Amino acid sequence: MRGALFIGDPNSIDYLTSLLDRLGINNNVLFSNIEMKTYPQTIDKVYIIPEVMGTATLTSMIDILRIHDVSIIVGDTSSWVTSYIPYLAGLLSGEYIGFIDDIYRDEQGFVIKKTIFTGELIVKYRVRETPIFLTINPSKVEGNLNKEAKEAIYLSESSPFYKILTEKEKEKDKIDIQYADVIVSVGRGFKNIKDLELAEELSNIVGGVVGCSRPIATDLKWLPEERWIGLSGKKVEPRLYIAIGISGQPQHLAGIRRAKKILAINIDPEAPIFQHSDYCVVADLYDILPLLIRKLKEQGVTRS
Numbered sequence: 001m002r003g004a005l006f007i008g009d010p011n012s013i014d015y016l017t018s019l020l021d022r023l024g025i026n027n028n029v030l031f032s033n034i035e036m037k038t039y040p041q042t043i044d045k046v047y048i049i050p051e052v053m054g055t056a057t058l059t060s061m062i063d064i065l066r067i068h069d070v071s072i073i074v075g076d077t078s079s080w081v082t083s084y085i086p087y088l089a090g091l092l093s094g095e096y097i098g099f100i101d102d103i104y105r106d107e108q109g110f111v112i113k114k115t116i117f118t119g120e121l122i123v124k125y126r127v128r129e130t131p132i133f134l135t136i137n138p139s140k141v142e143g144n145l146n147k148e149a150k151e152a153i154y155l156s157e158s159s160p161f162y163k164i165l166t167e168k169e170k171e172k173d174k175i176d177i178q179y180a181d182v183i184v185s186v187g188r189g190f191k192n193i194k195d196l197e198l199a200e201e202l203s204n205i206v207g208g209v210v211g212c213s214r215p216i217a218t219d220l221k222w223l224p225e226e227r228w229i230g231l232s233g234k235k236v237e238p239r240l241y242i243a244i245g246i247s248g249q250p251q252h253l254a255g256i257r258r259a260k261k262i263l264a265i266n267i268d269p270e271a272p273i274f275q276h277s278d279y280c281v282v283a284d285l286y287d288i289l290p291l292l293i294r295k296l297k298e299q300g301v302t303r304s
């Protein structure tokens, strides 16, 4: 059976490999930006890129696909992976299905399950042609795989897989909200960029990171795009999601379905976010946040 190419970081690799282990696929190849000490046994070859960098990364992927015969190219939903995989599929004229929930096999071949319309409907696709290009939503399914040390091949400028065609500086966001335990998320209820300091301060106290609704990142550009959460942004699954001045449109809710607890602060008692929240605070954020921050400080609550 042909193998699979995984594209992603070590946080997701156990999940991705246990999934394909379940499908009985071996001879797999990993393409990652971070090296691990050990890898699941189903991975034969590991390629590490020094950094994710435009067309150089893309041409490396294409070269690797030329020498490894794979039927599935599957990645996690980190922002670099979700931007490269569809592009790769386009260049290689393959079919791409993004943000799938599961893949399994029946007597006729692979079947893909995917939630659409912000969680209202589950559809199944039959895979007719391979290779197929996929990204899969992060899940709590634990990989339970034997691991063994494996030598990683570093792709550098001297490697045939690594070609730098163009170089462009991009400011990088060091924070990956996808795996954050607590997220303090800001929406259009904030009137000025400076006011986000309130969210930063709360986030520092509770040991969280600051995320946002789409307009904060795209229209206002107050936060990097990697921080926006929702249907077209990051899907997050924190222990606590604090939504401040966010109305709770379906496109935003699609990104927080897996949050364990949601606390919403909104001035409008009819805001839709309240229907999906565990804790609802009807208040002006400009009143409640300074108060909350002061109380938490008085009680000695600090980042744990």
Ligand SMILES: Cc1cc2nc3c(=O)[nH]c(=O)nc-3n(C[C@H](O)[C@H](O)[C@H](O)COP(=O)(O)OP(=O)(O)OC[C@H]3O[C@@H](n4cnc5c(N)ncnc54)[C@H](O)[C@@H]3O)c2cc1C
Pocket: 186, 187, 188, 189, 190, 212, 213, 214, 215, 216, 228, 229, 230, 231, 232, 233, 234, 244, 245, 246, 247, 248, 249, 250, 251, 252, 255, 265, 266, 267, 268, 271, 283, 284, 285, 286
């Ligand atoms: C194809 C498509 C994809 C999209 N993808 C996404 C996505 O991935 N993520 C996403 O977030 N959006 C997405 N959107 C946009 C989405 O539809 C909403 O427009 C967006 O989520 C609204 O952001 P918001 O809640 O910050 O702003 P608003 O809807 O304007 O809500 C602001 C909220 O702040 C409250 N408020 C105002 N002042 C205060 C105050 N002083 N104190 C407390 N509360 C206050 C208001 O009552 C209101 O509820 C998408 C849209 C489309 C069409």
